[in-house]
Each structure stands twice: as C-alpha cells, then as structure tokens.
Amino acid sequence: MQSTQTAQPHRRIAFIGAGNMARSIISGLVNNGYPADAILAANPSQPKLDRLAKEFHIHTGNDNLAACDWAEVIVLGVKPQLMAQVCAPIAGINLGGKLVISIAAGVTCDSLANYLAQPVALVRTMPNTPSLLGLGMTGLYAPPEVSQEDRNFAGQLMQAVGEIIWLDREAQIDQVIACAGSSPAYFFLFMEAMQQAAEKMGVTAEDARAMIQQAAVGSAAMVKQNPELSLEQLRLQVTSKGGATAKAIEAFEHHGLRDSVADAMDAAVLRAQEMAKLF
Numbered sequence: 001m002q003s004t005q006t007a008q009p010h011r012r013i014a015f016i017g018a019g020n021m022a023r024s025i026i027s028g029l030v031n032n033g034y035p036a037d038a039i040l041a042a043n044p045s046q047p048k049l050d051r052l053a054k055e056f057h058i059h060t061g062n063d064n065l066a067a068c069d070w071a072e073v074i075v076l077g078v079k080p081q082l083m084a085q086v087c088a089p090i091a092g093i094n095l096g097g098k099l100v101i102s103i104a105a106g107v108t109c110d111s112l113a114n115y116l117a118q119p120v121a122l123v124r125t126m127p128n129t130p131s132l133l134g135l136g137m138t139g140l141y142a143p144p145e146v147s148q149e150d151r152n153f154a155g156q157l158m159q160a161v162g163e164i165i166w167l168d169r170e171a172q173i174d175q176v177i178a179c180a181g182s183s184p185a186y187f188f189l190f191m192e193a194m195q196q197a198a199e200k201m202g203v204t205a206e207d208a209r210a211m212i213q214q215a216a217v218g219s220a221a222m223v224k225q226n227p228e229l230s231l232e233q234l235r236l237q238v239t240s241k242g243g244a245t246a247k248a249i250e251a252f253e254h255h256g257l258r259d260s261v262a263d264a265m266d267a268a269v270l271r272a273q274e275m276a277k278l279f
C-alpha cells in the first residue's frame, strides 16, 4: 500500500447515482474548491438532484447516457446489484479517453470491464461516508494497464475528501471495506450502545450524546496526534489500576469484545467476496 500526491487538472466528472456516498464525495469536492461547473450528478429520482443542485450548484440530470457523454470521468455510484443494469446502456458509448471510477463494494474490475464491453481505464475505490466532512478514508486499486495520469487523477479526486491508500492487489479492497468503508457504522453502533446504557442510568439522551460524541472526537484526535503511542498505550493511560475504567475494560474483555469485532470484520470481508461472485 502506498499514497500519492500530484496536482491534476480539473476534468468533467459525472456521478452515475447520487446517493449517500456520491453526495459525500461531491460535497467534499466542492468544499475543497473543485469547480461545481465541472461536476454533474445523474439519478432517477429528482429530490436528491434538487438538493445537490441547491447546495452545491452542480449540474444534475436524469439521463445517464448524456451524463457519460459529457464527462471525462465517470463515477459509478449505484448499488452493486444495479451495476450490470446501469452499465449495459453505457457500454454503447465510446469510452475511449474517459476514466471510469467505481465506488461500489463487491463489483470487480473484471465484472465492470465485462459490463462496459470495451477496453476502459478503470479505477476501483472504496471510500467512506466521513468524506462528507473531508475526513474520508479511501482505498484505491487500478489494474496495471491504467495510466499514471489516470491513477494520479483518481488519487487526487479522493484526496479532496480525505486520506487515501493505494492498493497493490484488488482483493485488498475487501480489507478496506472491513477497516474503513463499513467501520463508521461500527463506531456509530458503539456510540449508540453507550447512549442506550447512559439513558438506562438516567442520563438524558441529549446529555448522553453530548458526552459520548465529544469523548469519541477527543479519543480519535488523541490517536491521530500521538502516532508514537500504540492504541494499547493510549488505553492504558486511561485505565488506572484498581479504578473504574479497569472494571469497564474487564467487562468488555469478559464478554469477548475482541472476538465480536474480529467476527464482524470477517463477516464484512466474506460478504464483499460473496457480492463479487453475485455482481
């Protein structure tokens, strides 16, 4: 895995599918100064497009083919199970000179190349929703034939919404799903469980959320700002011998938190591998 940073010119980007993830990336791009005039979102239902147009002043439309014709870079942002159906008409366009970036989980480069039915410059990415705030984490993989210029553009694009990691092997995309694509949901679940427990103790939902979210933000910042400290060391700094935290940690370990986390991450990888066979 390696990262890259080379300034790239702005190219016209069409997002095919304007759902949660596309919206996160578009928001991050525009907020980072990518020209709104060079971005188009295509989606079947209008309300999402209206919201994007109003907030980010990008082009919008319902015609995927017109969007792909206009674009120099096509970002496929539909659900994996819709990918074949969405790509079928796009395969009729000459994609020569265009770059196609997929954000879909579980759709391989081979499947995408088959769906698009022509030699095409493809980059597979696995972003996550914190991209909305410019705090995303994206893994990228490109087959060997993809040019350095296209790799640089895809890397630069995703760097506009957070950090990136280039992957040497496509299978590593599934590890990125387990570690970063899906993991915001794990953290939300953990905070949700904490909030429920706090409410059971009699803390108001509002106070519980205020305390938990600030503790989460502070903890993440401590991790980032202290790269010389292991996660274990950071945990031990909180865990006074014979104190309250020690008892809480003991309860987590007793209930097998580590095994639960490992099982959950294995399940995410397994499902991504299953999807790759299905879609």
Ligand SMILES: NC(=O)C1=CN([C@@H]2O[C@H](COP(=O)(O)OP(=O)(O)OC[C@H]3O[C@@H](n4cnc5c(N)ncnc54)[C@H](OP(=O)(O)O)[C@@H]3O)[C@@H](O)[C@H]2O)C=CC1
Pocket (backbone or CB within 6 Å): 016, 017, 018, 019, 020, 021, 022, 042, 043, 044, 045, 046, 048, 064, 077, 078, 079, 080, 082, 086, 103, 104, 105, 106, 126, 127, 128, 129, 181, 182
């Ligand atoms: N959400 C996440 O955290 C992450 C998601 N991903 C990947 O991103 C992709 C999108 O996920 P997500 O944004 O969550 O899903 P959403 O359902 O929010 O977005 C998918 C969008 O595709 C649109 N769509 C459906 N049919 C078509 C069509 N024929 N042409 C154009 N657009 C169409 C839908 O429109 P409508 O609603 O109007 O039907 C919807 O807006 C998935 O492949 C997923 O694997 C990757 C990383 C993280």
Ligand SMILES: O=C(O)[C@@H]1CCC=N1
Pocket (backbone or CB within 6 Å): 105, 177, 181, 182
């Ligand atoms: O759940 C999913 O399949 C997608 C991939 C990572 C986050 N959402």
